[in-house]
Amino acid sequence: MQSLRFTALENLAGVDLKIKPEQLNGKITEVFGSNVFTGKVLRENLSDEAYKSLMNSIKSGSKIERKMADQIAAGLKQWAMKKGVTHFTHWFQPLTGTTAEKHDSFFTIKSDGSAIETFDGDALVQQEPDASSFPSGGLRATFEARGYTAWDPSSPAFIIEQGYGKTLCIPTIFVSYTGESLDYKAPLLKALSSLDKAAVDVCNYFDKNVTKVTATLGWEQEYFLVDENMANARPDLIMCGRTVVGHAPSKGQQLEDHYFGSIPERAYAFMRDFEEESYKLGIPLRTRHNEVAPSQFECAPIFEEVNIAVDHNSLLMDVMTKVAKRHKLKVLLHEKPFAGINGSGKHNNWSMATDTGVNLLAPGKTPKTNLMFLTFFVNTIKAVHDYADLLRAAIASPSNDFRLGANEAPPAIISVFVGKYLSEVLQEVKTRVSNKFDEQDEAILKLDLHRHIPELLLDNTDRNRTSPFAFTGNKFEFRAVGSSANCASAMTILNTIMAQTLSNFKKDVDSLIEKGEKKEIAIMQTLRKYIVDSEKVLFEGDGYSEEWEAEAAKRGLPNVKTTPHALDAMVTPKATKLFADTGVYNEKELHARHEILLEDYVKKVQIEARVIGDLATNTILPAAISYQNDLIANIRGLKEIGLGEGAVKAQKQIAEKIAEHINVISENVQAMIEARKVVNKLTDSRQKAIEYCEKIKPYFDVIRYHSDKLEFLVDDKKWALPKYRELLFLR
Numbered sequence: 001m002q003s004l005r006f007t008a009l010e011n012l013a014g015v016d017l018k019i020k021p022e023q024l025n026g027k028i029t030e031v032f033g034s035n036v037f038t039g040k041v042l043r044e045n046l047s048d049e050a051y052k053s054l055m056n057s058i059k060s061g062s063k064i065e066r067k068m069a070d071q072i073a074a075g076l077k078q079w080a081m082k083k084g085v086t087h088f089t090h091w092f093q094p095l096t097g098t099t100a101e102k103h104d105s106f107f108t109i110k111s112d113g114s115a116i117e118t119f120d121g122d123a124l125v126q127q128e129p130d131a132s133s134f135p136s137g138g139l140r141a142t143f144e145a146r147g148y149t150a151w152d153p154s155s156p157a158f159i160i161e162q163g164y165g166k167t168l169c170i171p172t173i174f175v176s177y178t179g180e181s182l183d184y185k186a187p188l189l190k191a192l193s194s195l196d197k198a199a200v201d202v203c204n205y206f207d208k209n210v211t212k213v214t215a216t217l218g219w220e221q222e223y224f225l226v227d228e229n230m231a232n233a234r235p236d237l238i239m240c241g242r243t244v245v246g247h248a249p250s251k252g253q254q255l256e257d258h259y260f261g262s263i264p265e266r267a268y269a270f271m272r273d274f275e276e277e278s279y280k281l282g283i284p285l286r287t288r289h290n291e292v293a294p295s296q297f298e299c300a301p302i303f304e305e306v307n308i309a310v311d312h313n314s315l316l317m318d319v320m321t322k323v324a325k326r327h328k329l330k331v332l333l334h335e336k337p338f339a340g341i342n343g344s345g346k347h348n349n350w351s352m353a354t355d356t357g358v359n360l361l362a363p364g365k366t367p368k369t370n371l372m373f374l375t376f377f378v379n380t381i382k383a384v385h386d387y388a389d390l391l392r393a394a395i396a397s398p399s400n401d402f403r404l405g406a407n408e409a410p411p412a413i414i415s416v417f418v419g420k421y422l423s424e425v426l427q428e429v430k431t432r433v434s435n436k437f438d439e440q441d442e443a444i445l446k447l448d449l450h451r452h453i454p455e456l457l458l459d460n461t462d463r464n465r466t467s468p469f470a471f472t473g474n475k476f477e478f479r480a481v482g483s484s485a486n487c488a489s490a491m492t493i494l495n496t497i498m499a500q501t502l503s504n505f506k507k508d509v510d511s512l513i514e515k516g517e518k519k520e521i522a523i524m525q526t527l528r529k530y531i532v533d534s535e536k537v538l539f540e541g542d543g544y545s546e547e548w549e550a551e552a553a554k555r556g557l558p559n560v561k562t563t564p565h566a567l568d569a570m571v572t573p574k575a576t577k578l579f580a581d582t583g584v585y586n587e588k589e590l591h592a593r594h595e596i597l598l599e600d601y602v603k604k605v606q607i608e609a610r611v612i613g614d615l616a617t618n619t620i621l622p623a624a625i626s627y628q629n630d631l632i633a634n635i636r637g638l639k640e641i642g643l644g645e646g647a648v649k650a651q652k653q654i655a656e657k658i659a660e661h662i663n664v665i666s667e668n669v670q671a672m673i674e675a676r677k678v679v680n681k682l683t684d685s686r687q688k689a690i691e692y693c694e695k696i697k698p699y700f701d702v703i704r705y706h707s708d709k710l711e712f713l714v715d716d717k718k719w720a721l722p723k724y725r726e727l728l729f730l731r
Helices: 004-012 039-045 048-060 066-082 121-125 185-203 228-232 235-240 265-280 306-326 367-386 388-394 398-403 420-432 439-458 487-514 519-537 546-555 563-571 573-582 587-640 645-679 685-713 724-729
Strands: 087-091 103-105 107-109 115-117 147-151 158-162 165-176 213-227 285-290 296-301 329-332 346-354 469-471 476-478
Touching: 004 228, 039 048, 039 066, 048 066, 066 121, 066 165, 121 147, 165 185, 185 213, 185 306, 185 346, 185 367, 185 487, 185 573, 213 228, 213 306, 213 487, 213 724, 228 235, 228 329, 228 724, 235 587, 265 285, 265 296, 265 306, 296 306, 306 329, 306 487, 346 487, 367 388, 367 420, 367 487, 367 519, 388 487, 388 563, 398 563, 398 587, 420 519, 487 519, 487 573, 563 573, 563 587, 563 685, 573 587, 587 645, 587 685, 645 685
Parallel strands: 087 165
Antiparallel strands: 087 103, 107 115, 147 165, 158 165, 213 296, 213 329, 213 346, 285 296, 346 476, 469 476
């Protein structure tokens, strides 16, 4: 029987590359948000009373009364049914890392037996999907497994089209019966609320008109795109999202010819299709391009409020996966699907904006606005310094461990890059601001900062692609976030630590003011202290260098390279206090998250171990043995016709090499199986995760090395797995 690999290669030539005629041609604005209950349709389908109630809830977080909820639900149903919707779902983001939905129809039977379509406030505001199989970290026992979804009015409802069906999706949080959060959205909303309060308090030093501060996010989604049939012929891609074996092709990314190159026609057709679906859902995609690695691409949207941006990214990953099937393609969101070439990240570009229209991380044009900028800028650096371990934990995953520090991604050492000009500003504040007020402090307020900072308006901030957390002009770019991650994890931590740091800053400044210092001087003296306290986290050089690793160790910066150890930061007394003070997690929720992430790590590494063992035993070794038999038959035949040792020298050498690789693979697969049996008996989740990391994963590299050598030696016709050159270059 012909292998799936060669069937896929044959079918590749018959792929239709034409763009569907019904795809978007013309203005994006004509379809943008057409499947979202917002803006004009919101106004048209709600009474003035219901509209004002909903807007007030979105802006201030106030509770919506039951009567208003009924009116909003009726308006939602009316709009959705006009668009052909028959079912609705509470759309949420459980701790599996994916999205979840349970569909219910509007259809019901009245007591008199007649059929009607109905959707009331109760169905809109809250549901009990049970969903007891989702990870809970011990927050839900089997005998008390209730879970509730509750409507998030700040994120608009939308309609998902799939095949011939349409479903109304209502973004919700997911909590246990006793109120603990079981998803990504609930703690994110709490973190954003905490930041809003702390940031407004600090903003009021400079502008009393500020009443709300909103965190903003612009994510950049990297991904790989491969032929679906090719992917189906790779059990590792199907089961793990990455290739656990594969010999490097002769050409990889060394020519850098794919980067920003002409987009391949098949990829372009896919992009056009998923972009149109995204526009309908209100996802404001702006950018598309080829990335560095072959078959790697990126898309990025316009900045949005963090909560909505997180929802849109989660939704986008679903949309991309579904649309890819229409094009007989597979989207790979794993951080490192192919060894030896760049992995994929999801850079989180983060800033804060006031309701008066000011970006708090954008330099201003006056001493007053520049002091406000400097205040939020320095507080961000201080937050990263004080809670670097939590930021590392926020981006920890078994898949991101493969990527971090691998030449195209930042290292596991969390540092901050601010560029030449702002480094000079920080140094000037540090050296010239005194601990007690004098005339020099007044001078630096009025002249020096204003002289330096406006130069940034010329976009003189450089980009350091080796920095995990870099200032890029009017925002910070958290580059270490992985491509498959839910942005909420990083954003919850970042906004929480910023809220706590700003809260502490206000206490420190107020303390000086109470002692008689002028407000501006109290701010400058506190900023100077924060700069001195956190300057060791600043680094402007090459984050990939061995010198930086040594220097970071001298500075006392954490360098935690693996997930099981990185997650320890979540359950320290410092973290417990942070999350309790900000109201984001209680101690029970925090320990549950830690438990869930450890369990996730164990399961994913365990699956990879099984896949590697299966591939080696059932696919790689049989191909090698079959080719070895061919060599043996060839050697025997040549000798039978009277040819000497010289005629069979090469064949014997190849056969010997194959035998060596076969033996090493077989021994290590068996040793890995036995080691897993021992580790699986452990009951402590943390120790089990560490053992899988340090005792089981090392087998992966050994088995892979020898498997890849066999791929290079074995007859191409006998190799069943699509090779890197086919997966990455054939379109």
